[in-house]
Amino acid sequence: MKIFEDYASSWYWILIAIGYIMSTLFYPIITFILIAICISYWAVTAVDRFLATSGEAVYKIMANKTPCQYANEMCVPETFNTSNVTKLCPGAQCTFAFYGGEGFYYKYILIFQLCNVFVFLWLVNFSIALGQCTLAGAFASYYWAFKKPADIPTCPLFSSFGRAIRYHTGSLALGSLILALVQFIRIILEYLDHKLKAYQNSFARFLLCCLKCCFWCLEKFIKFINRNAYIMAVRQRNEYKFIRSYELSEIINAMQHLLFRIIRNFG
Structure with missing residues (x-):
C-alpha cells in the first residue's frame, strides 16, 4: 500500500510541476520533428546510394578459349567489334557484368x-537524449526554486534547451554513441539470424538467441543509465545555480527551518 501512496504522490507533484511549466507538454513535438528530419535524411541518402549501385550497365571483356591480356577489362559493346581487342584476342566478347561502376565509391x-545506418541511429538517439535533458532541466528549475513560482525562470524550457546545447552536448553525444553501437x-x-534460418543450425540459432537477449538487456541498461546521467547532470547545474543566487543568511534560515521540522517529526 505504501508503494501505491508514493506512486500517487509522485504523480501529484509531477502534475503540479507541469502546471507551472505548461510548455513541457509541447516539447515532444520538437523531438518528433527532429526524429522526422533524421529519418528523412537517412531515407534520402539510402535511396540515393541504392540508385547509384543500379546506374549504368558495366560491360567487361570475356575471353572464351585463348588467354587474353584484356580479360575482365571494361568495354563498350558498340565499339568493341571495331577495336583491336578482337584481333589480339580471337573469340573474346564484350558481355554484361553488373550495374554501377568500379570506382572507390562503388x-x-x-x-x-552501414555507416549511414549507424549515423541514423546516433542522430535519433541524440534527439531523444536532447529531449530528456531539456525536460529534466526544465523540471529542475521548478524543483530548485525556493519560492514557487516567483523563482522559476521566465522561459524554463527554452533556458533548459540552451543549457543542454551549450553545456551537455558532449555528454549527450557520448551516451547516444554508446547506445547506437549496441543497437547497431x-x-x-537480427540480419545473421534471418540468414541462418535457412540452414537449420541449432547451435548457431541458440548462440544468436543468447547474444540477442544479452544485447537487448544491455540496450535497456544503457538507456536507464543515460537517462539518469542526464538528469543528474542538469540537476547538479541547477542546484548550484539556484543556491549560488541566494544570500548566506537565507540559506542558514532554510537549514534552521529544515532542522526544526526534523526535530518536530522525530522528537
Whole structure:
C-alpha cells in the first residue's frame, strides 16, 4: 500500500510541476520533428546510394578459349567489334557484368550504407537524449526554486534547451554513441539470424538467441543509465545555480527551518 501512496504522490507533484511549466507538454513535438528530419535524411541518402549501385550497365571483356591480356577489362559493346581487342584476342566478347561502376565509391558502397545506418541511429538517439535533458532541466528549475513560482525562470524550457546545447552536448553525444553501437550490433545479429534460418543450425540459432537477449538487456541498461546521467547532470547545474543566487543568511534560515521540522517529526 505504501508503494501505491508514493506512486500517487509522485504523480501529484509531477502534475503540479507541469502546471507551472505548461510548455513541457509541447516539447515532444520538437523531438518528433527532429526524429522526422533524421529519418528523412537517412531515407534520402539510402535511396540515393541504392540508385547509384543500379546506374549504368558495366560491360567487361570475356575471353572464351585463348588467354587474353584484356580479360575482365571494361568495354563498350558498340565499339568493341571495331577495336583491336578482337584481333589480339580471337573469340573474346564484350558481355554484361553488373550495374554501377568500379570506382572507390562503388567498391565500398556496403560500408557506406552501414555507416549511414549507424549515423541514423546516433542522430535519433541524440534527439531523444536532447529531449530528456531539456525536460529534466526544465523540471529542475521548478524543483530548485525556493519560492514557487516567483523563482522559476521566465522561459524554463527554452533556458533548459540552451543549457543542454551549450553545456551537455558532449555528454549527450557520448551516451547516444554508446547506445547506437549496441543497437547497431543488434541489427547485425537480427540480419545473421534471418540468414541462418535457412540452414537449420541449432547451435548457431541458440548462440544468436543468447547474444540477442544479452544485447537487448544491455540496450535497456544503457538507456536507464543515460537517462539518469542526464538528469543528474542538469540537476547538479541547477542546484548550484539556484543556491549560488541566494544570500548566506537565507540559506542558514532554510537549514534552521529544515532542522526544526526534523526535530518536530522525530522528537
